[in-house]
Amino acid sequence: SQTIHQWPATLVQPVGSPLSLECTVEGTSNPNLYWYRQAAGRGLQLLFYSVGIGQISSEVPQNLSASRPQDRQFILSSKKLLLSDSGFYLCAWSRMGSYNEQFFGPGTRLTVL
Amino acid sequence: GQNIDQPTEMTATEGAIVQINCTYQTSGFNGLFWYQQHAGEAPTFLSYNVLDGLEEKGRFSSFLSRSKGYSYLLLKELQMKDSASYLCAVAGDSNYQLIWGAGTKLIIKP
Numbered sequence: 001s002q003t004i005h006q007w008p009a010t011l012v013q014p015v016g017s018p019l020s021l022e023c024t025v026e027g028t029s030n031p032n033l034y035w036y037r038q039a040a041g042r043g044l045q046l047l048f049y050s051v052g053i054g055q056i057s058s059e060v061p062q063n064l065s066a067s068r069p070q071d072r073q074f075i076l077s078s079k080k081l082l083l084s085d086s087g088f089y090l091c092a093w094s095r096m097g098s099y100n101e102q103f104f105g106p107g108t109r110l111t112v113l
Numbered sequence: 114g115q116n117i118d119q120p121t122e123m124t125a126t127e128g129a130i131v132q133i134n135c136t137y138q139t140s141g142f143n144g145l146f147w148y149q150q151h152a153g154e155a156p157t158f159l160s161y162n163v164l165d166g167l168e169e170k171g172r173f174s175s176f177l178s179r180s181k182g183y184s185y186l187l188l189k190e191l192q193m194k195d196s197a198s199y200l201c202a203v204a205g206d207s208n209y210q211l212i213w214g215a216g217t218k219l220i221i222k223p
Contacts (some may be wrong), residue, residue: 032209043215044156045201051209059210090155094209101146102211104155 002027006091006105013112017079018039019064021108023091026072031093034102038088050074051096080087086112114138117214119201124220125191133186133199134218141206147175147186148200150216154202159186188219196221 001090013019019049025031035047036040046059056066063082074091088109092102117137118176125131137145148156162168162177162184174187188195201214 003198041218044213046213047211057209090154096154101158101161107155109153 002093002103004091004093004103004105006089006108008108009106010109011111012067013081013110015083015112016080019076019081021076021089021091021110023074023076023105024072025074028072028093028095030071030096032096033068034092034094035076036090036092038090040087047081048082049078064067082090082110083112086110115212116207117201117203119199119214119217120197122220124222125139126181127223128219130189131191131219133188133194133219134185135184135201137182137201137203137212137214138183139182139203139205139212142179143173143204143206145175145177145184146202146204146211147184147220148202150198150200152197159199167216174185186201191221193223195219195222 004022018078023107033050035045036044038044041089048056050056050068053068087108090107091105094102118134125213144161146161147159149159160219162175164180165177167174167176170221171187176177177184195216198218200216
């Protein structure tokens with residue numbers, strides 16, 4: 001069976017500090033990978049998606065970046081956090097090349113102070 | 114542009130039935146998903162419709178009308194644990210992306 005891991009679960013960071021969130025998937029190969037952000041009481045905003053190692057598509061220009069160094073590893077980073085980066089960050093995967101459902105990790109609650 | 118509309122919030126009584134509507138306007142259509150999201154947790158998959166009609170899965174059913182750009186999620190015999198947000202998402206032209214609605218917060222009262 002497939003599982004998706006995200007860490008950390010919660011994070012409190014000062015403005016201007018760097019960020020690194022990691023997501024890994026087990027039990028599948030060549031997944032599509034996604035990073036979403038969800039503001040309190042709001043819908044999902046797609047930040048990045050990846051269809052393969054080193055292939056990253058950005059949906060929203062901002063101070064965040066993503067990398068996929070391995071097939072089942074997806075990393076979200078920032079060099080300098082802004083207050084507006086606070087939110088619930090969700091990693092998800094779907095099977096390659098299909099419209100199958102997306103499966104979500106447990107999420108990271110980020111608070112920037 | 115592409116747009117998905119859902120009511121922001123709904124209230125229902127334990128044991129009753131509730132219908133959550135979703136209308137969409139997208140360039141292309143390759144299916145509609147419903148997800149459930151409890152507060153502070155990740156969304157979990159409920160249903161997928163790609164053909165017109167009703168799909169029943171236990172207490173939950175989902176309906177799709179492609180000609181009307183319309184779907185609904187029907188929850189029967191409501192339980193307190195059904196209090197959550199329900200997200201509608203459409204697979205449009207892109208092979209990789211879903212277009213997400215803002216979600217409907219469902220409040221269940223005893």
